[in-house]
Amino acid sequence: MLVSRKYIEQYFNLENYTNDAIAEALTTSGFEVEGVIAYDFKNKLVVGEVLTCEKHPDSDHLHICTVDVAIEQLQIVCGAKNVAVGQKVIVALVGCELPQLKITKSKVRGIESSGMLCSLVELGVPESTLTDEQKNGIEILKSDAIIGDIANKYIGLDDVIFELGVTPNRSDVVALNNLLKELAAIFNQQINIEIPTVTTNLIDTPLKVACSENRYISAQKIENITIKDSSEHIQSLLKTYNIKSINNIVDISNYVALLTGQPNHIYDAEFVKGSLRIVDDYEGEFVALDGNTYNIVKGDLMIFDDEKPLGIAGIMGGEYSKVTENTKNVIIEVANFERMKIRNTSRRLNITSESSIKYQKNIDPQASDYASRYIVDLLIKEADAKNVYNKIESSQKQINLTTLKLDYQRLNNHLGSHFSKEEVFSVMKRLDFEIKNDEITIPSYRSDITVAEDLYEEVIRLLGYDHLPTTLPTVSASNKSLPLIQKMQRNISQFLNKNGIQQAMTYTLISDELNSFALNVKEDAISLASPLSDDRKIIRRSILPSLLEVLAYNESRSVENCSLYEISDVTDKESSENRLSIVLSGNKYANKWNNHVVTNDFYVMKSLITQMLVQLGYDKQRIVYQANTNQSLMHPYQCVDVYIGRDFIGTFGTIHPTISKKFIVSKCVLAELNLTKLESLKVGKIKYTPVSRYQSVKRDIAILVDKSVTYGAIKSVIEKTGKSLIKSLEVFDIYEGENIGSDKKSMAIRITLQSQTETLDNHTIQSLMENITTTLTTQLNAQIR
Amino acid sequence: MLQKIQLEALEKIMQCQNNTQLNEIKVLYLGKKGPLQEVMQQLKTLSVEEKKEVGKKVNELKSLLESTIETKRIQLNEIALQQQLENEKIDLTLEADYYEQGNLHPLIKIQTELEDIFIAMGYDVAKIGEVELDLYNFERANIPHDHPARDMQDTFYIDDEKLLRTHTTAVQMRYLEEHANNLPIQVVCPGKVYRRDDDDATHSHQFMQIEGLVVKENVKMSDLKGTLLLMAQKMFGENQKIRFRPSYFQFTEPSVEVDVSCPFCGGKGCNVCKQTGWIEILGAGMVHPKVLEMAGIDSTKYSGFAFGAGIDRIAMLRYGVEDIRHFFTNDIRFLKSFNRFD
Known part of the structure; x- marks a missing residue:
């Protein structure tokens, strides 16, 4: 909402207010000043007279002018076609800062130029408010303009415009009359706004109107109008709001809409046949005022006469029935509609008009009456209208005013403030609200005030929030802390960060294609009813595909060794769960000059997942990895499902070559775990067992087995045989080669033996080792080497 | 005679470059076939008085050589350690930020x-x-x-x-x-x-x-x-x-x-x-x-x-x-x- 300083100064004494002070007062009262347009050219924009004007020798469109600016005569090169000797023009002197450029002394095609002759466009005036002449040439001032004067006042730019942010509850202030009342409260000054009353004798109207009960329409006929320019006062206000002046009739319609917030339409009566109706079942084309043809569908509201559509209700009138220079008689239409309807049609047709914007705000129920009265009054005064007919309405509006009790003690309790009763009620007076005892009657344009708390807000905003003390709530002791799942998320993040893995955050909404790569899904994915684009239409069920995209993004920018994780909710048609996804690529670390390189592979991921689960409290014995050869994202022989006991937690493995080709990523390892499930499982507490005081013994064995025998099987045999004496196992060499047979492998394992209760003697060790080798031989057909 | 041995032995100890040489010197002078042992054997021919006096001098020389050798040994060890450390000199300016940590989004x-x-x-x-x-x-x-x-x-x-x-x-x-x-x-x-x-x-x-x-x-x-x-x-x-x-x-x-x-x-x-x-x-x-x-x-x-x-x-x-x-x-x-x- 724009507010002109000159306009409001007609009503208020603002002598003591600088522009900043006005902006501050508006902002702290709830109308945030989002911008100030001042057209302040710091005395560098003056009136000049063109004394000479000759063609530039090196150009077919430039002129060399001598311009008198009172204190000196300047040589200025001008490119405008309309420049001529004797004109009073706007001169931007050297040093003047225009919106697009700063004027400097320069040479234009070899000719010195000290300043610029300006068009209004160059001064930053919106083009929509200018005529083609004004847009295409320099501005020519009236001949009585005084040479050397600051130019602003000759072109109506001696004003300051404040751009107000208006919150949806206060859209009443889009009506200037309501804005003035609000300003009276803010500046604590009096204002008296009188709505004109029509005093001429009214003629019985031949018109009829019709619409459903939830809508309203009125029509009033006036004859013998004279089309001419509207008065200076109306034109200058329209200009402030960037509304182009057309003629007195159209200007009056727009002016009244500005004052009252009530859009209205004026038809040429000759083209309206019979009654005015609001219709919602029209289907077909319609040519609107802007000359465009629109496709109207059922549900759009239209204004009809007996024969044809006249306008798109609340949005734009029709070309056919518009007021022209030949118009003699007019019909004034004032109507109200459901704002949803106007919004939907305006969006679908992609038309935003002054009217459609206003109809989407709260309109004072009394505004339709005010608007009619203003229009008739102005048509008589400004268009010499003679015959005024009765207004015909579809219904009589019922105006029910709200009353609220204002208890200043309750107010203080609610706000924590210490205002006196007088202070509190003084605000009601400033707002011009009617007070009877402690009851406040709310005027109809303030439909935002419905409960006592709304009044509290009026009081505190107008007395100022700096009067609000700063206190803290009384603390209620609580046993609240972070929910378990979030604690787990934090622990996981810390663990993964420590391991050099970077946290990422990707979008929840993905494409159909990305959705097709989801891992471990149960139900169908949810699609949005109204997606913005195909890329963002499905709610994801798995994070991994998004992380693969991130990996591709980084690798395509030559970022190497990307390790990423993300923790996020995923959702399908039945439920949501929280998941952790990890992608490891390149090297975990690499110090190449000393061959200290660890490449991210299946085993790095296995180590990571195992360590993480153990740290989270799941004993190593409970963690089960089961080969999964059938996971389409993963390499069939480098992928396992993760279980805690019997509970499925997730999957990790090396990326399938076709998937890495598809996403254009390097060979990487992937994991995705269900944290919701994990969190539901019991975790082990830290249990302390004393470190054994007895010597541990290491024994190495080398065995030759079939390639198909896994380490897991070997480990299991050794552990079952050695029971609690086996402290740990470590594979320190694996060998495959021709000389041992192509179907065999050799594995060297170091066994650490230790007892909690005694030092192991040679005999015990010897017999245990023999026992182990025998079992390996019999159960796994191993050869001991 | 003893003086000659002393001069010669001290000279040789000083010239030792490492522990092996030092051990050889030790065997050479203090071993069973060393010159001091020889002097002791010749004592038989001397009077009790002389025996007493020469014996004392031989023992003094023995312990002098022993302590000199040990001092030398400590010196040599110190030199060897210095040498080892010297050999382990590295280029401190080589970059080493490869143990990267991740961080929160x-x-x-x-x-x-x-x-x-x-x-x-x-x-x-x-x-x-x-x-x-x-x-x-x-x-x-x-x-x-x-x-x-x-x-x-x-x-x-x-x-x-x-x-x-x-x-x-x-x-x-x-x-x-x-x-x-x-x-x-x-x-x-x-x-x-x-x-x-x-x-x-x-x-x-x-x-x-x-x-x-x-x-x-x-x-x-x-x-x-x-x-x-x-x-x-x-x-x-x-x-x-x-x-x-x-x-x-x-x-x-x-x-x-x-x-x-x-x-x-x-x-x-x-x-x-x-x-x-x-x-x-x-x-x-x-x-x-x-x-x-x-x-x-x-x-x-x-x-x-x-x-x-x-x-x-x-x-x-x-x-x-x-x-x-x-x-x-x-x-x-x-x-x-x-x-x-x-």
Whole structure:
């Protein structure tokens, strides 16, 4: 909402207010000043007279002018076609800062130029408010303009415009009359706004109107109008709001809409046949005022006469029935509609008009009456209208005013403030609200005030929030802390960060294609009813595909060794769960000059997942990895499902070559775990067992087995045989080669033996080792080497 | 004779280069076939007096040689150690930052920090799903049916009832209902939210919020001011000031927007704060009585305050990030710039 300083100064004494002070007062009262347009050219924009004007020798469109600016005569090169000797023009002197450029002394095609002759466009005036002449040439001032004067006042730019942010509850202030009342409260000054009353004798109207009960329409006929320019006062206000002046009739319609917030339409009566109706079942084309043809569908509201559509209700009138220079008689239409309807049609047709914007705000129920009265009054005064007919309405509006009790003690309790009763009620007076005892009657344009708390807000905003003390709530002791799942998320993040893995955050909404790569899904994915684009239409069920995209993004920018994780909710048609996804690529670390390189592979991921689960409290014995050869994202022989006991937690493995080709990523390892499930499982507490005081013994064995025998099987045999004496196992060499047979492998394992209760003697060790080798031989057909 | 041996032996010990040579010298002079042993054997031919005197001298020489050898040995060991250390000299300037650590995503970093501030004040932390019912997202938050936010154009609807939540207020409304009979309530709700906006430098169809809600007897708006001042000071520095400006939200009355003194210029005015000295960081207000009533709470007995902040906005402000899309592009080089404890 724009507010002109000159306009409001007609009503208020603002002598003591600088522009900043006005902006501050508006902002702290709830109308945030989002911008100030001042057209302040710091005395560098003056009136000049063109004394000479000759063609530039090196150009077919430039002129060399001598311009008198009172204190000196300047040589200025001008490119405008309309420049001529004797004109009073706007001169931007050297040093003047225009919106697009700063004027400097320069040479234009070899000719010195000290300043610029300006068009209004160059001064930053919106083009929509200018005529083609004004847009295409320099501005020519009236001949009585005084040479050397600051130019602003000759072109109506001696004003300051404040751009107000208006919150949806206060859209009443889009009506200037309501804005003035609000300003009276803010500046604590009096204002008296009188709505004109029509005093001429009214003629019985031949018109009829019709619409459903939830809508309203009125029509009033006036004859013998004279089309001419509207008065200076109306034109200058329209200009402030960037509304182009057309003629007195159209200007009056727009002016009244500005004052009252009530859009209205004026038809040429000759083209309206019979009654005015609001219709919602029209289907077909319609040519609107802007000359465009629109496709109207059922549900759009239209204004009809007996024969044809006249306008798109609340949005734009029709070309056919518009007021022209030949118009003699007019019909004034004032109507109200459901704002949803106007919004939907305006969006679908992609038309935003002054009217459609206003109809989407709260309109004072009394505004339709005010608007009619203003229009008739102005048509008589400004268009010499003679015959005024009765207004015909579809219904009589019922105006029910709200009353609220204002208890200043309750107010203080609610706000924590210490205002006196007088202070509190003084605000009601400033707002011009009617007070009877402690009851406040709310005027109809303030439909935002419905409960006592709304009044509290009026009081505190107008007395100022700096009067609000700063206190803290009384603390209620609580046993609240972070929910378990979030604690787990934090622990996981810390663990993964420590391991050099970077946290990422990707979008929840993905494409159909990305959705097709989801891992471990149960139900169908949810699609949005109204997606913005195909890329963002499905709610994801798995994070991994998004992380693969991130990996591709980084690798395509030559970022190497990307390790990423993300923790996020995923959702399908039945439920949501929280998941952790990890992608490891390149090297975990690499110090190449000393061959200290660890490449991210299946085993790095296995180590990571195992360590993480153990740290989270799941004993190593409970963690089960089961080969999964059938996971389409993963390499069939480098992928396992993760279980805690019997509970499925997730999957990790090396990326399938076709998937890495598809996403254009390097060979990487992937994991995705269900944290919701994990969190539901019991975790082990830290249990302390004393470190054994007895010597541990290491024994190495080398065995030759079939390639198909896994380490897991070997480990299991050794552990079952050695029971609690086996402290740990470590594979320190694996060998495959021709000389041992192509179907065999050799594995060297170091066994650490230790007892909690005694030092192991040679005999015990010897017999245990023999026992182990025998079992390996019999159960796994191993050869001991 | 003895003097000659002494001179010769000391000379040789001095010339030793290593332990092996030193051992050889030791055997040579002090061994069974050494010159001193020879002298001792010749003693037989001497008188008792002479025996006594020469014997004493031989022993003195022996112990002199022994101690000299040991001294030399210590010296040689020291030299050898020095040599070894010398050999182990490395190029200290070689780069060694290959044990890299990861870090939190900047939005999670801010979220965590905010959560901790409120946990320390005794707040609960609630996280409830992102797919929400229209009921909790709009209806309970006092947002009327014909409000533009409820339009298909602004909200990602799934069907007539379900949608992707547009604000974490939805979580508050659920929490309010669940705890209506278990007051007081002190909770913060962080999480992702979604709006049907085209992505650009300042808009994202997905972003993060954190909202807080306190409901109990005698909660005042001044308590809200104190709470938010505390938060602002913990987030942006001890000398922070805050300012309330009247605003409008459907679920609070009165409603305010909250500015903090600009952390970039300290309130003097700069480009970031558009010369105002203030930066808007959150919206807040007293819970609207209708909202309490809809959740089944007696609004004449209990009152409450609520506040909500954009985590993305705070992160952008604090770190000077100019484009919200960076947070979701996940360029590793961008993510790594938040690798600090701050």
